[in-house]
Amino acid sequence: MTQPGAAAPxxxxxxxxxxxxxxxxxxxVAYHAxxxxxxxxxSGLDLFFVLSGxxxxxxxxxxxxxxxxxxxxDFFRRRGLRLLPALYVxxxxxxxxxxxxxxxxxxxSGVWDLRTVxxxxxxAVFYVYPVMLAAWPDPAALRMPHLHSLAQEEWFYFFWxxxxxxxxxxxxxxxxxxxxxxxxxxxxxxxxxxxxxxDPGLVGPLRPDMxxxxxxxxxxxxxxxxxxxxxxxxxxxxxxAAATLGTAxxxxxxxxxxxxxxxxxVATLTGTRLFAVFPLVLxxxxxxxxxxxxxxxxxxxRWYGRLSYGVYLWHIPVLLWANGGADLVPGTDVIRxxxxxxxxxxxxxxxxxxxxxxxxxxxxxxxxxxSRRYRPGRQ
Numbered sequence: 001m002t003q004p005g006a007a008a009p010x011x012x013x014x015x016x017x018x019x020x021x022x023x024x025x026x027x028x029v030a031y032h033a034x035x036x037x038x039x040x041x042x043s044g045l046d047l048f049f050v051l052s053g054x055x056x057x058x059x060x061x062x063x064x065x066x067x068x069x070x071x072x073x074d075f076f077r078r079r080g081l082r083l084l085p086a087l088y089v090x091x092x093x094x095x096x097x098x099x100x101x102x103x104x105x106x107x108x109s110g111v112w113d114l115r116t117v118x119x120x121x122x123x124a125v126f127y128v129y130p131v132m133l134a135a136w137p138d139p140a141a142l143r144m145p146h147l148h149s150l151a152q153e154e155w156f157y158f159f160w161x162x163x164x165x166x167x168x169x170x171x172x173x174x175x176x177x178x179x180x181x182x183x184x185x186x187x188x189x190x191x192x193x194x195x196x197x198x199d200p201g202l203v204g205p206l207r208p209d210m211x212x213x214x215x216x217x218x219x220x221x222x223x224x225x226x227x228x229x230x231x232x233x234x235x236x237x238x239x240x241a242a243a244t245l246g247t248a249x250x251x252x253x254x255x256x257x258x259x260x261x262x263x264x265x266v267a268t269l270t271g272t273r274l275f276a277v278f279p280l281v282l283x284x285x286x287x288x289x290x291x292x293x294x295x296x297x298x299x300x301x302r303w304y305g306r307l308s309y310g311v312y313l314w315h316i317p318v319l320l321w322a323n324g325g326a327d328l329v330p331g332t333d334v335i336r337x338x339x340x341x342x343x344x345x346x347x348x349x350x351x352x353x354x355x356x357x358x359x360x361x362x363x364x365x366x367x368x369x370x371s372r373r374y375r376p377g378r379q
Contacts, residue, residue: 011055014285015296015302016296017285017296021047023305024045025044030345030348032319033315033347049213050214051214051281056160057164058222060075070161074374075374076161078371078374081374082371085364086310090314090359094112094143094144102114112143113143120143124144127150129147145316155208156211156212177216180216181216183209244290309359310359314355318355319352322344322351
């Protein structure tokens, strides 16, 4: 990948990545609010994972190129200050609602079970939710099923940050790329087998492949942009063409079906997802004009992208409350609907967005500012 002494242009802040987060969280909300009616829109979480892998890998590489070191302690402090405060508030509110429901509050009774929410809360704050999800006797009764993704993201950080930091220090970035490639191949083959055999256990919900894909895109971007400018411009047209086809494939990937009652995106397997997202993220972060970049710079999408973490956290309890409780569809984190679809959609977008704004304004923004003291180069 990037050779010693050669530095790729720094990423900086790209508004289109905020817009892509906005698209991702809208897909997640739409999936949870509409999946019982419209069997589409299941790729939002994949986008989040790809962006996480891409950004973390890029930031670590830039830190090493600038300071010749990777301060893992500061890295984890920044991630903790960004993610944990909003999560703790979310868990505390859910526990409060479960306690109120157990005391007989009419609007909450039967929606939040105190025992279930208590175990889920512990699993969430210690990032072991996927383990609990696999062992819980009645997964359909869970009330925080979407938190499995936060644990997966943290697992990725705990593994990849020290591994990649060591690879940077020892000049073994190519070895890191081989590790990523091996993970992608192994997981992709597993998913292909799972889809062919209609085995949901091999299809999800763990998605390390998408986070490692993001890391791989970051390494390819850095290798590509240190090449001669004329060569980069010559090759950019192929990236633009691939990104256009990839965007179309990503849209098509959301038109799926059900196999044995479990959602499987038949049209896209994992290979199609990889093809779809790879050139898109590469294009967005490597410069050059493209209609997708222009669309993702739209102010509403960028604003929603900044709220994406809060929207992701809060839209599920809003849906549960609007629905009057109800269990999950077996094998999914989709709520079995007792209300009209428009009620679900309005609750997810209206209530979820309002709570996300409050979370960002009064919790997240304060700790984001605090995390800046741990940025690379600050003493």
